[in-house]
Amino acid sequence: MKKALVLLGCPESPSQTPMAVYVTYKLKNMGYEVTTASTPSAMKLLEVGDPEGHYIENKIDIDSCIEKLDEGAFDLLIGFIHKDAAVSYFVTFYSILNTTSIAIIFEKDPEKLEEFENIVSESTDAKIVSARAYHNPTPLRVRFDKMIKKLEEN
Amino acid sequence: MFCLETYLQESDDYDILISRAGFKDCAKIIEENAPEIIYVNAGEKILGARIIGIPPVPVGLNEEKGTILFPYTKPCYGTAVVEIPIPNEEIVKVRDLNIKGC
Numbered sequence: 001m002k003k004a005l006v007l008l009g010c011p012e013s014p015s016q017t018p019m020a021v022y023v024t025y026k027l028k029n030m031g032y033e034v035t036t037a038s039t040p041s042a043m044k045l046l047e048v049g050d051p052e053g054h055y056i057e058n059k060i061d062i063d064s065c066i067e068k069l070d071e072g073a074f075d076l077l078i079g080f081i082h083k084d085a086a087v088s089y090f091v092t093f094y095s096i097l098n099t100t101s102i103a104i105i106f107e108k109d110p111e112k113l114e115e116f117e118n119i120v121s122e123s124t125d126a127k128i129v130s131a132r133a134y135h136n137p138t139p140l141r142v143r144f145d146k147m148i149k150k151l152e153e154n
Numbered sequence: 155m156f157c158l159e160t161y162l163q164e165s166d167d168y169d170i171l172i173s174r175a176g177f178k179d180c181a182k183i184i185e186e187n188a189p190e191i192i193y194v195n196a197g198e199k200i201l202g203a204r205i206i207g208i209p210p211v212p213v214g215l216n217e218e219k220g221t222i223l224f225p226y227t228k229p230c231y232g233t234a235v236v237e238i239p240i241p242n243e244e245i246v247k248v249r250d251l252n253i254k255g256c
Contacts, residue, residue, distance in 0.1 A: 010230035039229050062229060063159075066197075066204050084176040088196075088227045092206045096197040123196075123208050 001033045007062070007079035007093055008038035009086030015106055015137040016080050017045045022141055023078055023104075024055045026148055032076065034058065037065040062089065069096050077101040077126075087119050094124045101126035102147060106133040106140055127151075156202035158226060161238065171223065173234035180225045180233045181212050187235075188214020188223050192252040200224060200248055201240065207233070210253055215245055222248065 004027045008020055020042075024034045035058040036046065046056045066089075077097050079090035081104065094101050103120045107113040110132060117130050129147050131139035162168060172183050185191055193210035194200070205211055206227040214223030214237075222240040227233040240248070 012230070041230070066206070069197075083229070083232070085227050085229050085232050088177050088206050088208060088225075088233065089229060091208050092196040092204065095195055095209065096204075119208060 002031060002075045003073070004032040004034045004076040004078060005065075005074040005093070005097070006034060006036045007077065007090060008036065008042045009080050009089065010039065010083055011042035011045050013082045013106065013133075014135050015133050015140060016042070016082070017049060019104065019137045019140055019144070020046060020080065021050060021055050022137070023144065026144075027076070027078075028055070030148070030152060035060060035065075035074070037062045066093065066096070069093070071096060071098050073097060074099055079103050079126075081105045081116055081120070082107050084116075087116050090120065090126075091123045094126060100151075102144075102151075103128050103130075104140060104144060105130035108132060108134045158201075158203045158236070158238075162236070165238075167239055169237040171235040171237060174232045175234070177207050177225060177227070177233050180235045181207070183235045184212045184214045184223050184225065187237075188216055190215040190217065192249060193254045194248075194251045195253055198251050200251070201238075201244060213248060213251075215240075215248065217242075217245060 027034050036056050037060050050056050081087055081090055103126045105116050129143045133140050191212050196207050196209045198205050207225050220239055221237050223237045225233050226236045
């Protein structure tokens with residue numbers, strides 16, 4: 001079974017938690033075993049929204065995950081980025097795993113959004129899904145669907 | 155295994171040069187505050203802990219003081235620069251990680 005790692009950032013942006021559930025749902029339908037790496041606070045939000053673990057099954061603390069991570073441990077990396085720290089984490093996970101990766105970048109401020117996109121594209125070969133988004137996850141969901149369809153076709 | 159978070163909680167022989175900052179500012183602080191700079195890949199282990207950042211990640215060495223400066227990132231709090239003591243034998247290992255070949 002193919003393995004995917006979904007990397008969550010700080011949960012202060014409301015779009016992240018529903019998108020994390022949605023991304024996991026899509027990946028599971030594609031046959032991936034999905035592991036979610038996050039901070040304890042981001043995980044609490046997921047656990048309240050998915051109490052029986054229908055979607056979020058395999059969970060790991062982001063810092064424990066990075067310490068144990070080895071190249072090739074996952075076939076796909078998907079990272080949520082809406083802060084400078086999340087860019088650093090994503091690029092670091094990417095550097096260690098050296099695998100197919102998608103960065104989901106979202107920010108209210110267009111300058112920051114562009115800055116995050118530039119850093120990710122200069123530092124990795126990851127595919128980028130980005131949108132000006134904060135409360136409303138729909139633009140991200142629509143762009144993610146397009147990207148995942150391309151991934152399925154290849 | 156070395157855990158930086160535990161070290162910072164249990165020790166008082168470290169300095170934090172900047173905190174809650176962006177990676178770029180932290181990289182600049184490291185470059186300006188150490189006599190010797192080496193650049194490493196993101197994810198390299200230094201003193202047993204992964205270095206998080208945008209490569210090439212600057213790491214500062216001060217052999218005279220016996221300290222190392224590096225970026226320390228937490229998802230909700232941004233990046234800090236910490237300066238902690240490092241044994242001489244570890245300095246040699248850190249130099250071997252240099253990716254800029256100088």
